[in-house]
Amino acid sequence: MAPPGPAGALPAPAEPLSRSIFRKFLLMLCSLLTSLYVFYCLAERCQTLSGPVVGLSGGGEEAGDPGRGVLAGGPRELEMWPAAAQRKRLLQLQQWRRRRPPAPHDDGNEAVWEEETPGLAGGPGGSGAGSSVAEAPPGTLELLLDEGSKQLPQAIIIGVKKGGTRALLEFLRVHPDVRAVGAEPHFFDRSYDKGLAWYRDLMPRTLEGQITMEKTPSYFVTREAPARISAMSKDTKLIVVVRDPVTRAISDYTQTLSKRPDIPTFESLTFKNRSTGLIDTSWSAIQIGIYAKHLEHWLRHFPIGQMLFVSGERLISDPAGELGRVQDFLGLKRIITDKHFYFNKTKGFPCLKKAEGSSKPHCLGKTKGRPHPEIDREVVRRLREFYRPFNLKFYQMTGHDFGWDG
Numbered sequence: 001m002a003p004p005g006p007a008g009a010l011p012a013p014a015e016p017l018s019r020s021i022f023r024k025f026l027l028m029l030c031s032l033l034t035s036l037y038v039f040y041c042l043a044e045r046c047q048t049l050s051g052p053v054v055g056l057s058g059g060g061e062e063a064g065d066p067g068r069g070v071l072a073g074g075p076r077e078l079e080m081w082p083a084a085a086q087r088k089r090l091l092q093l094q095q096w097r098r099r100r101p102p103a104p105h106d107d108g109n110e111a112v113w114e115e116e117t118p119g120l121a122g123g124p125g126g127s128g129a130g131s132s133v134a135e136a137p138p139g140t141l142e143l144l145l146d147e148g149s150k151q152l153p154q155a156i157i158i159g160v161k162k163g164g165t166r167a168l169l170e171f172l173r174v175h176p177d178v179r180a181v182g183a184e185p186h187f188f189d190r191s192y193d194k195g196l197a198w199y200r201d202l203m204p205r206t207l208e209g210q211i212t213m214e215k216t217p218s219y220f221v222t223r224e225a226p227a228r229i230s231a232m233s234k235d236t237k238l239i240v241v242v243r244d245p246v247t248r249a250i251s252d253y254t255q256t257l258s259k260r261p262d263i264p265t266f267e268s269l270t271f272k273n274r275s276t277g278l279i280d281t282s283w284s285a286i287q288i289g290i291y292a293k294h295l296e297h298w299l300r301h302f303p304i305g306q307m308l309f310v311s312g313e314r315l316i317s318d319p320a321g322e323l324g325r326v327q328d329f330l331g332l333k334r335i336i337t338d339k340h341f342y343f344n345k346t347k348g349f350p351c352l353k354k355a356e357g358s359s360k361p362h363c364l365g366k367t368k369g370r371p372h373p374e375i376d377r378e379v380v381r382r383l384r385e386f387y388r389p390f391n392l393k394f395y396q397m398t399g400h401d402f403g404w405d406g
């Protein structure tokens with residue numbers, strides 16, 4: 001018989017031993033399943049790392065072609081990947097979690113968010129690959145992800161506007177040892193008064209051995225930029241993507257036209273006085289292309305060996321070749337090769353088989369590679385004549401004939 005309970009209370013029913021054991025078992029099973037789920041999520045994410053595409057045939061395939069399934073990371077790919085790439089992926093995820101609004105001065109033509117969201121579902125412009133970090137139990141990943149620190153850039157793509165700077169940065173970001181801010185910070189031209197701490201805070205976190213980069217094409221034509229960058233670090237490596245100044249001017253004009261369709265024609269803006277053929281060098285579209293003049297300012301603060309001039313034309317015709325030069329210049333292992341690119345016939349440009357942090361093919365956005373309006377041939381001829389001496393001087397200064405006057 002059970003002992004009597006307190007006065008007025010009903011006797012507590014004794015819990016059978018088997019039920020209590022069953023409960024404990026259920027609890028343990030639940031926590032085991034939760035842990036397994038967390039590890040599964042982590043492992044799956046690691047498999048969607050970006051990186052060299054292995055075992056793929058040549059280019060020429062359209063984005064989203066059937067057969068491109070091989071691009072999704074598999075065990076073989078994981079084997080090929082250095083630990084740095086996996087850690088880079090973790091840093092990207094962390095960055096994404098802590099993401100802030102884009103830097104105040106992106107030029108409005110850059111698909112900033114798309115580029116900043118590396119293949120994650122739930123983020124604006126995310127590719128939908130993999131599961132969202134937000135789905136992971138809070139705090140679980142924090143320990144793993146809280147790695148790296150923000151550094152001032154060791155290398156900057158300083159120009160030129162419409163040269164192909166976005167393409168170069170996007171291609172470079174594929175490298176596991178490169179981390180770059182997606183938006184254009186415009187620190188050395190428009191936000192210098194905000195201070196270096198503000199600038200550094202815009203940067204992504206990096207691990208030891210990784211390079212921090214940014215691109216702001218207007219630096220090349222900003223008088224104060226060379227001294228300011230040198231004051232930050234005189235060892236900063238500078239990359240300039242240059243393009244035939246005539247095509248560059250037309251590209252620049254095309255961009256403005258897309259925003260303000262009522263502007264005068266290219267032909268009328270080109271000349272101060274069309275009948276005398278006097279070129280209006282105060283028009284920025286013309287002025288930016290006088291590369292030799294701008295370069296003079298940089299050479300007062302940096303040795304030529306600390307600058308790399310990338311051909312905008314070759315970046316399109318042979319992206320891997322130009323990327324080889326850039327990787328050498330940055331002291332990086334040549335990881336980005338022709339295996340990373342394919343020519344997208346629809347886009348008419350080389351695209352990445354896999355963008356940074358994604359397993360999907362990636363072309364630049366609609367604002368890159370726009371069709372240009374037809375320009376009067378006589379005006380183009382006059383412009384070529386105008387630029388020729390400056391181009392020759394530029395070839396001399398850089399020791400490189402870019403072939404615009406051939």
Ligand SMILES: Nc1ncnc2c1ncn2[C@@H]1O[C@H](COP(=O)(O)OS(=O)(=O)O)[C@@H](OP(=O)(O)O)[C@H]1O
Nearest residue numbers: 161162163164165166167251349350364368369370
């Ligand atoms: N792979 C690839 N895909 C698309 N576009 C490419 C590529 N490589 C170089 N380019 C050329 O880049 C030009 C735009 O240059 P920028 O990125 O420097 O422009 S910006 O200054 O940042 O606005 C852009 O100029 P437009 O053709 O006039 O649009 C392109 O010709």
